[in-house]
């Protein structure tokens with residue numbers, strides 16, 4: 001019987017994680033280890049400066065007073081060290097995690113951590129809007145997990161999955177889309193006369209074919225395979241002038 005680790009960044013009391021865990025429970029042992037409060041936009045943050053506490057709230061349900069990455073680390077390297085998970089799933093997040101936003105996302109970062117630990121990992125996120133429901137996504141997640149558990153997978157496979165709000169019209173393999181710059185920091189004055197800032201704004205996306213955003217706007221479920229190698233191979237392999245300029249200049253920096 002496979003073991004499936006479930007986590008998220010919305011916290012253990014979110015509807016998305018409850019439905020996801022419930023759907024997956026027909027496939028094997030489901031162990032939930034999730035933050036004890038909302039950790040959205042925590043990115044790939046790891047807690048190193050204080051001890052972490054794991055609290056059991058019922059059989060195979062645990063909270064951690066840390067980030068989604070902490071949850072995956074504690075689950076794989078402590079709680080489940082004798083029975084490592086066959087699959088890690090994160091979500092279902094309340095809100096999309098598309099394109100350039102994936103590095104802010106705690107949901108996706110939990111899956112990044114799973115992938116780094118060599119375990120196939122999937123992040124699930126649900127669009128918010130009219131006809132909102134986690135049910136369609138949870139059903140899709142169970143079918144996808146069934147397929148993944150039966151397949152032979154590349155080591156550290158990482159999938160970022162987004163669900164549209166309306167009835168799904170299809171499924172598409174996509175690449176990450178890019179956000180356009182939009183004014184997104186509000187600057188105001190507090191009652192004591194001091195300036196404060198609030199990061200806000202709704203992202204606008206380039207609507208290029210083949211991207212997650214473009215497919216989602218056609219109400220398709222998007223499957224984006226990711227990896228954590230952030231190397232820019234174009235620059236590394238010498239495509240641009242600045243590389244040569246730095247090389248020439250750097251000769252004198254290390255004399």
Ligand code: MN
Nearest residue numbers: 009010040093
């Ligand atoms: Mn979230």
